[in-house]
Amino acid sequence: MEVINRINNNVVLVKDGKTKMIVTGKGIGFKTYPGDIVNERFVEQRFILQKDDDASQYVKLLKEIPMELLGVSKQIVEMAESELDYKFSLNLVFTLADHFSFSVERYKKNMIIDHPLSWEIKQFYPKEIAVGCKALKMLNDATGLSIPVGESIFIAMHLINSSGGLSDQYDVEELTKVMIKIVNMLEDKFNIVIDQNTTAFTRFITHLRFYLIRQLKFEIEDSIYDELVDVVKEKYPEAYQSAEMITNYIKKKYGSESVDSEKLYLTLHINRLLS
Structure with a gap:
């Protein structure tokens, strides 16, 4: 293994053939310079970098980390x-x-x-x-x-x-705030306090989370027959109206259009939540 960059006394960036990796070990980087050969007996951990990994980013990040x-x-x-x-x-x-x-x-x-x-x-x-x-x-x-x-x-x-799989623009905090907003919208619409300790709520939140991720990534797959949507709309009108309220909010916030299949599954989860 040939040294590419000494990060600190205990961490170095190396190449082994065509493979780049970060290796750690006590004193492995002491008096080490680019081009030196690493004594593999001192290697305690190896972190193999993929082709698209930015080695310079890791070098900068690791300089001060124990x-x-x-x-x-x-x-x-x-x-x-x-x-x-x-x-x-x-x-x-x-x-x-x-x-x-x-x-x-x-x-x-x-x-x-x-x-x-x-x-x-x-x-x-x-x-x-x-x-x-x-x-x-x-x-x-x-x-x-x-x-x-x-x-x-x-x-x-x-x-x-x-x-x-979210970008930096839509992190977990952003996603959580949107989910809180949607739960509050449902509580306001039906003038209730939703019990967040139920299985129905857990399933609703899980579905809502992945629905939002799909919308933020603009992943659209509509494979539901119109007849099925019509049946659900007729059987659960209030839940369907709530689903439309949610999809309209997401469209306004992110410009992402929700297909009928998304509305259908939201309707079913909302109906269970309100039952």
């Missing part, structure tokens, strides 16, 4: 992939490590921050929150600290953003 945080971040991403059945990009390892570095710094300065949407995120993303709690325990075990449970919310948000 090696132990990079290690625990890799373990957390592997755990999250197993728990959520999703393959995350390598970028998540580094962005989480960078976030952990900031979290540890805040903790040592007694700067405790709670996310303003923490309650809603717990309701809307229970699987990711559960993984976030496991990840926080792993982080605390690795650092010997006792970072408060609120940190699990921020970890979950990184996981949601990385698995949702």
Whole structure:
């Protein structure tokens, strides 16, 4: 393995044939220069870069990140992939490590921050929150600290953003605010308070989340017969009107047109929610 760039004493960017990777190990970057050959006995972890990965971005990000945080971040991403059945990009390892570095710094300065949407995120993303709690325990075990449970919310948000396929323009916080707005619209329309601890609500929010992602990415697939839409519209008129209210709101906000199949599934979920 030939050194491309020394990142710090413990992290270097190398190439092995045509493959670029970031390798870590205690002292692996000490007095190391481009063109040097890495002693593989010192390599503790390898992060293989894909062709479209921006190596310079990782070099900049990793200069100040302690090696132990990079290690625990890799373990957390592997755990999250197993728990959520999703393959995350390598970028998540580094962005989480960078976030952990900031979290540890805040903790040592007694700067405790709670996310303003923490309650809603717990309701809307229970699987990711559960993984976030496991990840926080792993982080605390690795650092010997006792970072408060609120940190699990921020970890979950990184996981949601990385698995949702959204651009930077539409992050998890934006998505959560839109879902809160839609729930409030339904409560105002029917003059009710929706019980957010029911299975129907969980299913509605799950469907709503992926509906919004499809609309934001302009992924349109309309495979529902008109006759079926007419039947649902006639059988559940109030729920269908609510679905149209939601799709009109999304069209106004994002300029994304919702096809009949989206309205139909929203209608069915809203009907279950109100039953």
